[in-house]
Amino acid sequence: MRIAFLSDIHANREAFEACLAATRDVDRIVILGDIVGYGADPGWCTDKAREIEASGGVVIRGNHDQAAVAGGADMNPTARIAIEWTRAMLSAEQKAYLATLPLSVTDEDRLYVHAEGSDPARWMYVTDVEDAGAHFSGTSARISFCGHIHLPSLYCLPQIGKVTKFVPNSDTPIPLLSQRRWLAVMGAVGQPRDGNPAAAYAVLDTVRREIRYRRAPYDVEKAQEKIRAAGLPESLASRLARGH
Amino acid sequence: MAGKLQPGMELDGFTLKELAHTGGMARLWIVTHPDHEGELLMKVPMIGEGDDPAAIVSFEMEQMILPRLSGPHVPKHVANGDFAVHPYIVMERLPGKSLYPRLKELPLPWKEVTEIGVKIATALDALHRQHVVHLDLKPSNILFRESGEAVLVDFGLARHNLLPDLMEEEFRLPYGTAPYMAPEQIMRIRSDYRSDLFALGCLLYFFATGERPFGDPQRLKGLKKRLWRDPMPPRALKRDIPPALQEVILRALEVNPNRRFPTAAQMAAALKDLSQVPITPRATKMKRDPCLEVVRRRFNQEEFQPPKAKDEERQWSNAPIVAVALDLSDSSEDLKESLRVTTQRILEKSPEARVACINILKINRLALDSTLDEEGQNKHVQRLVELKSWAEALKAPEGAVTFHVLEAVSPADAILDYARQNYVDHIVMGARAASTMRSLLGSVSGEVAAHAPCTVTVVRNRAAPAGE
Structure with a gap:
């Protein structure tokens, strides 16, 4: 089975559509949270996520999805402006859907979660091997998938030895050796921060036990125009061009 | 895990014929399979209580890297055995012997050394273009096809620059083979393709003079000596070595990778036509560097920075x-x-x-x-x-x-x-x-x-x- 992982869509319809077009041939889509926030198309993206779930996909809750329902008191000023705007844009039904999303899902030997998995509701970032170590000791799945930090990486815990970190530098399939545990952190679909403006996603092949980190170029200018037209902070538009 | 392997046993359809070799980290069995003509080689790691954990990691690396390689300069990969059941790698069995038995004949005539060098550098070029640094190039890991091409074997210490490096952070000591290990490898940098050129330089030096350029140190301190002490120029040991070959060997043995050949292809081209090799003072020197120079280097060692991932892949451009x-x-x-x-x-x-x-x-x-x-x-x-x-x-x-x-x-x-x-x-x-x-x-x-x-x-x- 081939599973596509899309995380941190952030209401960027153009980026979301580009990833969906690029993953048409997969068997399942897993959305790892933060469907909304920052971008100009929260309603469309929420409906699309719901549609994907209805046709066999999995959708996980992110901190922005939660804030779009409950408010984002603890967010930074820019994110808070965006989340207040998002709350106003979403229908009651869309908010109700976001409120139902689970914090994590276990699927065979895989765990799907938005942030570090040992305590998903704390929304901890996985930035280094120590964070990944906390994840591995607090969870038991063989392979975990998360997002939240907008930077792709792959952590590995061998049977003996320390956690290692690898930053994918190509779309070469990476074997996830079965005798080790893995934590695959997705880059962002809708707001990449690794210097590459193309939307980031990954595809797991469960038979070959390989993961491919991939990029989908999309119409950045269009997404930017919409953010500006909505009157959202300029930085949310300009950063898309740099992938920063 | 299945019990002890014995001749005649069958494993995932492979029939074990005989034990061909027992090495430090693995055993090699000659096997057959109904879907494959002729004999194949099965590599089985020695994993048990008290065994070096590096043996496991190195085997995992080889299981990761070998299936991704192609072409005449590597053994063709056939199958990987699951670690949870019985770990093994089955690959093409190459005819003939490695370069190792030839150590008895050293020094070899310089012309033959040059020809061997061209073949190995060509094989390294093919490997490097598939994003892999071998990091354990030595005579026992080099075989030849009947058509003449060099084949590199044993990717247990190798690194694939587009895949996670399982060896990198797990062990404090550098892994490699002491006489051939590049200075940056001793400093635990595992991503520089030019480390293999250093190893090839050591091999050519050894084959042309009969002496190892840096001996065979057994401790880290002895290994580190090559960071500041230059070897005796090959021509000082064997006069008939042409200056251009000395130039190539000593350039490959430069401590700083930036002063070596930038690619295996360029080193192969130089060995192929020694008449076109630009001659520098390296070619004619007959003594090691003076004491003062060595002392200065010892206390002002250059820092080795691992090349950035993008730079490695830009090497050919x-x-x-x-x-x-x-x-x-x-x-x-x-x-x-x-x-x-x-x-x-x-x-x-x-x-x-x-x-x-x-x-x-x-x-x-x-x-x-x-x-x-x-x-x-x-x-x-x-x-x-x-x-x-x-x-x-x-x-x-x-x-x-x-x-x-x-x-x-x-x-x-x-x-x-x-x-x-x-x-x-x-x-x-x-x-x-x-x-x-x-x-x-x-x-x-x-x-x-x-x-x-x-x-x-x-x-x-x-x-x-x-x-x-």
Whole structure:
């Protein structure tokens, strides 16, 4: 089975559509949270996520999805402006859907979660091997998938030895050796921060036990125009061009 | 896990015939399989209580890397056994022996050493282009096909630069084979392709002189000595080694990877034609560096920075081998100038490029020995002079440009052969002016572009619009 992982869509319809077009041939889509926030198309993206779930996909809750329902008191000023705007844009039904999303899902030997998995509701970032170590000791799945930090990486815990970190530098399939545990952190679909403006996603092949980190170029200018037209902070538009 | 392996046992359809070899970390079994003709080799790691955990990791690395490699310079991968059940790797069984038994015959004649060097450097070039650094190049890991190509085996310490490196953070000590380990590898940098060139330099030195350049140190302290102590120049040990071969060996043994050959392809090209190797003081030195110099180096050691991931993968675009095919008689001055500008741009963008200027001296099928007569000889020399004069204005760094006059019946075939034999990454050539000749004979550049194993740039000056 081939599973596509899309995380941190952030209401960027153009980026979301580009990833969906690029993953048409997969068997399942897993959305790892933060469907909304920052971008100009929260309603469309929420409906699309719901549609994907209805046709066999999995959708996980992110901190922005939660804030779009409950408010984002603890967010930074820019994110808070965006989340207040998002709350106003979403229908009651869309908010109700976001409120139902689970914090994590276990699927065979895989765990799907938005942030570090040992305590998903704390929304901890996985930035280094120590964070990944906390994840591995607090969870038991063989392979975990998360997002939240907008930077792709792959952590590995061998049977003996320390956690290692690898930053994918190509779309070469990476074997996830079965005798080790893995934590695959997705880059962002809708707001990449690794210097590459193309939307980031990954595809797991469960038979070959390989993961491919991939990029989908999309119409950045269009997404930017919409953010500006909505009157959202300029930085949310300009950063898309740099992938920063 | 299944029990002890015995001859006659069957494992996932493979029948074990006999134990071929027991190494430090793994055993090699000769096996057969109904779907595969002939004998195969099964590598089984020795994993048990008290075994080196590196044995496991190194086996995992080999299971990861070997299936991703292709071509004649690696053993063909057949199957991986699951770690949870019975770990193994099945691969092609190569005929013949490794270079290891030849240690008894050292030193070998320098010509043979050079030929072996070309083959190994060619194999390294093929490996590096698949993003893999071997990191354990030594005689026992080099075999040869019946057709002559070197085959590199044992990828247990190798690194694939596009995949996670399982060895990197797990162990505090550097892993490798002491006599051949590059200085940066001793400093635990595992991503530099040029580490393999250092190992090849050690091997060539050993094979040509009978002595290992840095001995066989058993401790880390002894290993680190090569960071500041230079080896005895090979010619001081064996006088008949030509200065150009010493140049190649000592360049490969430079402590700083930036002073070695930038690519295995460039090292292969140098070994293939020693007459074109630019000679530096390295070639003629007969003594080791003076004490003061060594002391200075010891206390002012250069810091080794691992090359950035992007730089590693840009190595071939930074250091390409470029062949400029010049048709001196038939080209206009304008076209020659445009070719020069194009070449200059490549040199500016790729500071470590090597440029081979080639000219085809057309011969008749019937006149077999035209070079031997005086007229032929003069023609040859005259062409070389013209090539050099064309290249003068490139203002290329010394040694970056070489000159070759090739005799051939078909210019396109000659250019293509040259490119295939000499690791050429980029061919630059001029288009023949529109003429009856071209319509009768077809375009040389068209044929080259269609069949070249690399990038081809055809330079043509834009014609003035008709009617002006």
